[in-house]
Amino acid sequence: MAGVVDKLCWITLLDKINAIITCHSHFVADGDIRLRDGNTQYQGRVEIYHNGEWRRVCDEGWGINDAKVACRQLGFEGAHTAYINYNPRGPGSFWLSNLNCAGTEGRLSSCTSRGWGTISSYCAVGDNDDAGVVCKSPGDGAVRLVNTSSPYEGRVEVYYAGEWGRVCEYNWGLNDAKVVCKQLGLAGAHTSFRDWNPRGTGKYWLFNVNCAGTESNITQCTHGVVGVYNSNCRQSYYDDAGVICYGDGDGALRLINTSNAYEGRLEIFYSGRWGRVCDYGWDLTSADVACKQLGFTGAHTHVFNKTPRGTGLFWIQNLNCHGGEARLADCSHGGVGVVSSSSCSQSSSDDAGVLCKGPNDGEIRLIGPSQYFGRVEIFYAGGWGRVCKYVWSMNDAKVACRQLGFSGALNYWTNWTPRGTSRVVLDQLNCAGTESRLDACTHGWIGYPSESSCSATSAVDAGVACEAPGDGQLRLVDGNGYNSGRVEIKFAGVWKRICDWGWGSNDAAVVCRQLGYSGYVRSAAGWNPRGSGSYWLQRVGCMGTESNLTDCTHGGVGAYTSSYCGLDRYDDAGVYCQGYLPGVTPPNTTTTTPNTQTTRTTVAFQRGPRCYTCSGTSSCGELQTRFTYNTYITCSYGYVCHIKATAYRNYALDFGSSTIAYSYSRGCRDRSFCTNREFLASTCTGTGASRVCRECCTSDYCNSGTLDTSQATTTDRGFSSKCAWFNIFFLLIFVFAWN
Structure with missing residues (x-):
């Protein structure tokens, strides 16, 4: 039968929005084939031309050798896949079934079959029993990373039959990721991802990829049939494979959110961008490696829950450094970009931080009235900070004074005032007392003291008084x-x-x-x-x-x-x-210097008696308490011993009755204030709770006893020695007048 002109069109997808439609008209001969219902010219459902009519090819007995012949007949290099049950199915009836090609034939019609129109009963017109192919095309096996802002990471897509398709995560591993990254021209892979989010929306080209890691192209790895996948690769689920490849500057570190160069929240660089380091598993050894990588000599403190928190993604968690690593990235960890959302929540302060060592760390100074006495400050992170009084002790003070170059400590202080205004950087010091420096003692975390015991807004400063020349003057x-x-x-x-x-x-x-x-x-x-x-x-x-x-x-x-x-x-x-000190001239000493001779007259020193000064008790011989004192003083010249009893009302416990009791006081008194009666015996004035009794005496410790408070009240407070001389003078005048 004569041939006809047929117009063949196919679509080449550029991306999710744009595509190129290509049509080609050619002369159709008996036995020619074409592909229908495929996204590109290299794939689709097979139809064959016979007796002036295009009909379906049944998938009964359809295999890869049949597909190779079909693709070769269409002008392609070969076939990737022989489809059965192609969807969508074709319309109408079938021309061929039970094809059995050797794979070397030039045309599909040259292969053995049941013959034109003789169709197996398994090839139902209303079923999806169509044969299909995926033919080889230029660029097959190329890979790309999508759904990412970085060229080093993303969801993996592979190119086949003129179309980009998804790679299923089933059995996806690090060796597979290494091959993909290597194929992309990158040095290697940090991480292989499953369940990449956001997921892809097209078909899966590959699943069950199994690379050794040494291949240069993903097509060299074993995998399932191109375009064929199982139920583990669901188009509407997050079953996509992803990778994070090595990038320039990977593993670099920086400190942010800090007022100095020695501490802060730690960030690490991967895949062309900075990300957070999770504090899950964070320890001092890892912090030490981080600080050394940053150019410091080591770390003082590893910080958890560093605030303010970061806002980006976490790159790593569960770091486990041994201490000899040159870079934090060389330590074992959970995988770049692999973090537990329960331990490393992006909305929580789960960031790792460090306080690194700097020059002059651990030096101390005293802020106070002198270089020997003051509030203790210690130098860390490029600045002076406060030492908290939490468990501050005498042993700590001894070490502080020794470090300052002094011979010892006199005492230690807590809650020093006025308090410092800088941050509190050290607490919980526990020195043995023999250390040469305060930072050699055990202590809390440098820069991060107990918030409950060492509030920066409270007077929590430790202080010390060190021994100094002239102590005790x-x-x-x-x-x-x-x-x-x-x-x-x-x-x-x-x-x-x-x-x-x-x-x-x-x-x-x-x-x-x-x-x-x-x-x-x-x-x-x-x-x-x-x-x-x-x-x-x-x-x-x-x-x-x-x-x-x-x-x-x-x-x-x-x-x-x-x-x-x-x-x-x-x-x-x-x-x-x-007496007087050498060179001191007292007021009652006169010095005259007539010509070259000096006459000096000094009044001899005299003292009064020694008197008890106990108070509150009726007798100095009684047991003394913290409220009563049993001591004595030496009176000045012209003073005598004195005892005084002052009445007060002593109420019963129910305040229903009371008695008169006396409170005593003893000491020295100017002799001129004592009356003659007070020298002779107890003299009382007033009555009841207003009664006061007094007595004066001149011998040592003569005021130790009690007073007779029963004496009659007298108002004679003026019979002094002056009154006595006045009476004698009056008597002499009377005698002379009588004579």
Whole structure:
């Protein structure tokens, strides 16, 4: 039968939107074939021309040798795939079935078959029993990465039969990814991905790819039949294979969100972009490798939940470095881009951070009144920071003073005021006391102290007083200028007050001896005017024989109790010393210099009796408590011992009844203030709760006993020695007048 002219058109897809339609008219002869219902000229359902009519070819017995002949007849190099049950099926009836080509024939009609129009019963007109082919085309086996903003990563697509198609993730592994990356001209693969998101939308060309990793092209790997896949490769699911290939600059690190060059949130570079490092599995060894890669000598701290958090994707998690790696990327990890959403949530602060070592780290300084006394600061991350008082102890203070070059520590402080204003960088120090530097002691995480115990907005600073030249020196201030005054002592280069809690004559004796006086007169409490600032000593307990006040027992240098040693109260210790220091001229000493001779007259020093100063109790022999004191003082010349009992109403527990009780006070009193009756016996004034009884005496410790409070009330408060002389004078006048 004569041939006819047939017009053949096919579509070449450029991308998801654009395509090229190509048509070709040619003379059709009996036995010619054509491909229908395919996306390109290289694929489709096979139809054959016979007796002036195009009809279907049944897939009964259809195989790859038949497909090779068909593709060769169409002018292509060969066949990838012989399809059965081609979808969509063709219309009309079949010309051939049960084809059995050797593969070398030039035309499909030359192969053995049942013959024209003799069709197997398996070839139903209404079923998808069509034979189809995927023929070889130029560019077959090319790969590309799609759905990505980087040329180094993405979903893998492969080119066959003039069309890009998906690669199924079934059995997809790192060796397969290596071949794809190598085929793309990249050095290798970091990661093979399954379930790539976003998924592809077209057909799958390959599944069950199994590369050794050494192939140069994915077509050299074993795989399923091109265009044939199983139920593991669903077109509407995320069953796509993906890769992350090596890129330029991979593994580079940087620190961000920081005010200095030594610390921050860690980011790592892969696939042409920066990404976050997850803190899952993050440890100090990994941080040390990261800091060394950044050019530092190592890491002080590995930081979890670094804030502010990053906003991009996480590149790596579960790092496990051994410490000898040159780069963080050389450490084992969970895979580039492979992270657990439960441990590394992009919306959470799951970022890893570091604080790296820098020059001068661990140096310390004191901020305070002197170089020996102050709040401790330590240098890290290029700046000075505070040391928290959390578990700060005397051993820590000893090490701090040793590091500063001082001989030792006097005491340590917590809650130093005024507090520092910089960040708190160190806490939980636990020194043995023998270390040479504070940073050699065990401690908490540098730069990241306990938030509950070391708040940057609270007075949580550690302080120290170090030993200094001149420690223990004394001076008298606010006195008469030559042998009395308020006592101040010098420690750590600073003069401070001594509290009068427990202050007594033995303490005064040592003070006067240390200052160079010939003796002491008495101790004094509540000195006025008071000192300013805090106290160096309280509860001084001298035996009286010591050479220096620092040889006496006391409550500790710098330790004082505010209830007894108030900063704004008159709680200062004072002394009255005996004699004068060399070169000091007292006010009652006169010096005349007629010509070349000097006449000096000095008033001899005299003292009064020694008197008890116990208070609150009826007798100085009673047991004393923290509220009552059993001490004595030496009175100045012209003073005598004095005892006073003041009545008060003592109520029963139910306040239904009361009795009159007496509170005692003892000490020295100016002799002129005592009446003759008070020298002779107890003298009382007032009644009831207003009653006051007094007695004066002149011998040592004569005021230790109790008073007779039953004496009759008297108003004679003026019978003094002056009154006695007036009476004698009046009597003499009377005698002369009588004579």
